[in-house]
Amino acid sequence: MNKKALETLEKFYGYKSFRKGQDDIIESILEGNDVLAIMPTGGGKSICYQIPALLLEGVTIVVSPLISLMKDQVDSIKAMGIGAAYINSSLSTTEFREIISGIENNEYKIIYVAPERLESYEFLSVITSVNISQVAVDEAHCVSQWGHDFRSSYRRVIHFINSLVNRPIVTGFTATATEEVREDIVKSLGLKECKVFISSFDRENxxxxxxxxxxxxxxxxxxxxxxxxxxxxxxxxxxxxxxxxxxxxxxxxxxxxxxxxxxxxxxxxxxxxxxxxxxxxxxxxxxxxxxxxxxxxxxxxxxxxxxxxxxxxxxxxxxxxxxxxxxxxxxxxxxxxxxxxxxxxxxxxxxxxxxxxxxxxxxxxxxxxxxxxxxxxxxxxxFGEEYEGSCLKCSNCNSQGEIVDKTLDAQKVLSCIYRMKRNFGTTMIIDVLRGSKNKKVTDLGFQELSTYGIMKEYSKDNLKEFINTLISHGFIDLDEGAYPVIKLNERSIKVLKSEDKVEFKEVKVEGTLAINNDLFEVLRALRRELALRDGIAPYMVFGDGTLKEMSIKYPKSKEEFMDISGVGAVKYEKYGEEFKSTILKYVEENNINIESLNSEDSNDEFLQVSTDLELLEKLINLREKVSKESGELSQKIISRNTLKEISGRYPVDLDDLKDISGMGPKKIEKLGEAIVSIVQEYINHKEIKPNWQEKKKRKVIIDGEFRANHEIALDMLRENKNINEIAKEIEVSVSTILGYVTDYIKEGSTLDFKLNLEELYDNEDKEVILEACKEHGIDKVSKIKSYLPDHIKYESIRAVILEEFLIA
Missing domain, CATH: 3.40.50.300 (P-loop containing nucleotide triphosphate hydrolases)
Incomplete structure (x- = not known):
């Protein structure tokens, strides 16, 4: 690979090596060849013409139809200390003239131009006197009438190239192009002895x-x-x-x-x-x-x-x-x-x-x-790329959800469609299956069908989802037109005759994408501040991958920062000291021993703790004693989860106690000596030798419980546990639990448990609460409370709102 290209990549972009395929494209351009590169979105197309732009003598013109891309790319290039500009319809007359002046004074290495502007008299007048080393056509598929995003203005790019005194290297870049489109690009841009590079379209991430x-x-x-x-x-x-x-x-x-x-x-x-x-x-x-x-x-x-x-x-x-x-x-x-x-x-x-x-x-x-x-x-x-086997990165390859036999429910739907004799839309079929008394249903006599009301346990939305799923899997057909109707097909008949099964994978989605540590969030906040200061997008400071690597490796010197992917000499000079200062401050405040971070136990994401029930009881007794003396609620003094963690980790001094979740300086000052004394006495009596492990960056998981409080509360309600018992067990108020239920409903979920709300208010208070809700809305409970008598509790307000406004 061209040594200067690698040096340029590291200096300006902070990367030690090119992505697969980039180096061949860049080397070919530097050798003076016309190039057509087909690379997937996110595959790093811009580097393929920007690196040659920096190394070739003269200016690179980048033809792009994208006003937003031009600004972002130019901002990013300028942030690296490279002269760049763009010309498009967003510029004022004054701004345009400033850029023309900059071209005359040889201030730019890269100029982005909208295709429509290539024929501008002022632009052509000044550009003819400039040494143009490369014309890079981005989104090159736009030149082809067979492409998915044809732009007629792209057809005139070749006229601009032909008007130049000395023909530059011409390069075309696009994310998607079939063989037919590729041939059209080569012909329409007049690429000569063109080398075509097709990178793998597989975005593995x-x-x-x-x-x-x-x-x-x-x-x-x-x-x-x-x-x-x-x-x-x-x-x-x-x-x-x-x-x-x-x-x-x-x-x-x-x-x-x-x-x-x-x-x-x-x-x-x-x-x-x-x-x-x-x-x-x-x-x-x-x-x-x-x-x-x-x-x-x-x-x-x-x-x-x-x-x-x-x-x-x-x-x-x-x-x-x-x-x-x-x-x-x-x-x-x-x-x-x-x-x-x-x-x-x-x-x-x-x-x-x-x-x-x-x-x-x-x-x-x-x-x-x-x-x-x-x-x-x-x-x-x-896209013409051979790929065998399974990717294990798609929902067909991954077994997500449980396979459920829905044959019986499908037969109910199909039977209803058959008995209705002629084709109807989804809404009418749903009305019949749910037993609607809609006038059109009764006028057609559908209430007499054996399938009338046979699926009343389904909500309208759920039944519509089920019918759509039957259509998408080919068990019934949707006959499209101005008024789409549903029809049976050959597969429908097989299901009705029990010759074919209907099995669907029930998808339980919506997990989180990633768990990031606290330092990552701190660095993201710093990145936002610096981006705001410099008037650029945050990712132009450092990408997420770079921040994540910093949050894992804790770089504390220039040499260590330069080993982080995405940190080059230019970026370090601009932002390195601020990131170093932030990381060192985080390390100090959180008592992190950087040298021990590579030890065997520090690579785990979680610190698993098992409650010692006997010790927990002694700690709870201490909490109750302090509660009686101070008049404070027990859970406000110290939470049960914190006591469980103490009982399972056995902190033997105040320094250990600082590493316990929920033990801040005030609690340690108030309770620290007493807690340590109880723990020391207990482990001596039981002859326990604690294997103390520092928490470091890990999340503490107690007794294998990964659920958050709201998930625990909702699951306990599903088990028909009394709401007051739940509040006592997880140490939150009844009002908080009702808040969990409210959020659950507002997210679009249907309650799958019963709530006895009447015991949480009396009828007189209910009338007063309803009046306040009608006047002030139901979104802000604290606002409603401010308009009510003091004796009415938050839990009463939430109970009335749930019963009257949210639970159907």
Whole structure:
């Protein structure tokens, strides 16, 4: 590999080596060859033309259709101390003239230009006198009419190249291109003796899931709640769906914004910048968003609807995990999505050839959704890459959820459709199966059918999900049109005759993407501050992967920082001291012994503790004694969980006690000597020799209990335990438990346990509470309490709200 290229990579980008495939492309460009590079989104295309740009004599022109990409890329390049600029329609006249002046004064190595601006008289006048070493065409598939994102302005790029006195090296880069599109790019850009590089499309850090028949809004709310600190993009097929989902998430207090062509330029720009700079976590958008978003720490991409083709889908999910960290891509499918995409195709073009091509591409992604084979294998084969075996990174390969036999329920649905004699839509079938007294149902005499009311135990939403799942698995057909109707097919008959089984995998999702340590969060906060100070996006300071490595290795010198991937000489000089200072402060405040971090026990994520019940009883007796003397509630003095941890870890002095969760300086000052005395006396009497282990960065797990308090409380309610007993056992108030229940319902979940709420209020108080709720709303319990008599408790207010407003 070219030594200067590697030195440039390390100095400016902080990486010690190129990603697979990058070095061959760069070497070919430096040898003076025209190049077409097909690399997946997140595969590092920009480095492939930026490194040659820095090494070749002269200026590199990057043709890009993406205004947002230009700004981000130029900001990132300038942050590394490299002269760069962009020219597009977002510039004012003054800004444009300043850049023209900069070109004349040879201030730039890289200039990003929108294709429409290549024919600008002022630009052409100044650029003809400049030594242009390379013209790099990004998103090169836009030049092909067979590509998924054709732009007519790209057809004129070749005219600009041909107008130059000395023809530069011409390079084309794209994330997705079939063989037909590749040939069109080479021809349309006039690439000479072109070398074509096709990198593997396998993004190994991406997990792909296709989920059918789920309540999409509920799924998304639960998923975001479990990944609330992560950045994610949620794609919807239409502006209307973007607005609807955005409003739902906003009402649920999520950090969210939206992006689509119906918003003003100013609003789109602001929303995009808020997302890039980590001021919001979630962007709900149409496919108008994302091309050119060079944000490295997007941890998940959710498709709320079926995308229009595999190229677009793979490009959109490629926006996740550009830093190489594990990320998730989830496609929520329902049969109605296909109808929506067909409508959009009909509205998008009158060219019959392009329309037929779009229908062909739509069929290919529908086939992907229904495939029972590895999803990654299907996609990679589509792009002409051979892939065998299982990826173990998709929902078809991974056994997620439990296989449940739904044959009997399916036979009920199919039997009902058969008995209704003619084809109806989903709503009518649901009404019959649930026993609705809807006038249309009774007018048609469907209340006389044997299947009338046979599935009344299903809610409307759940039954709709089930029917959609039957459709998506091919057990019934959806006959599309202005008014889609459901029809039986050959497979339906086999199920009715018990010749075919209906087995579905019940998906229990929505786990967390990752568990990050506290130092990682501290470093993220510092990154936000520095980015705000410098007016750049946080990922331009350091990527998530770099911060995670810092949080594990605790670098404390320049040499150790330079060993961290993503920290180059330029970045260290700019930010190194601040990160070093923050890490050393964290180490000191948390009594971390850096030298011992590589010991055998320090690599575990959790510190497992088993309660010593006899010692626990002695500690509880101490707590009760202090409670009586002080008049404080026992749990406020010291929590039961803290006492359990003490009983299982046996701290023998005050320094040990500092390492116990929940033991701050005040509690140690008040109770420390007494606790240590009880522990020492106990272990001497029992002849126990404690094997003391420092907690370090690990999370303490007591008696194998990984659940949070709200999960424990809800599970105990499912076991029909009394709410007062639960409050006593987990040491929280009854009001807090009712708060857990309230949050559970607001997330879209249906109660699967009974609550006896009447015992928590009297009828007179209930009337007063209801009046306050009607006047002040039900969202802020503390606000309602301020308008009520003092004797009314929080638990009474929550009980009334649950009973009257939230529990159907």
């Amino acid at each position: 991406l997990t792909i899931e296709v989920i059918k028949g789920q309540n999409k809004d509920r799924f998304i709310k639960n998923y975001i709640k479990n990944n609330k600190d992560q950045s994610g993009v949620i794609y919807c097929a239409t502006r209307k769906e973007v607005d609807s989902l955005y409003e739902i998430l906003l009402r649920n207090k999520f950090s969210v914004n939206r992006y689509h062509a119906g918003l003003s330029d100013e609003e789109r720009k602001k929303n995009q910048e808020d997302f890039i700079h980590d001021r919001i976590n979630i962007m709900v958008a149409t496919n108008a968003f994302g091309m050119g978003i060079d944000k490295s720490n997007i941890r998940y991409v959710i498709h709320n609807n079926l995308p229009k083709n595999i190229e677009g889908y793979y490009q959109e999910i490629g926006r996740a995990g550009r830093d190489g960290e594990e990320s998730e891509c989830i496609l929520l499918f329902s049969p109605g999505d296909v109808h929506t995409q067909k409508y959009l195709i009909e509205m998008s073009t009158e060219n019959i050839n392009r329309k037929n091509n779009q229908y062909k591409m739509l069929k290919q992604i529908v086939d992907l959704v229904h495939s029972n084979d590895c999803y990654k294998k299907y996609i990679l084969n589509y």
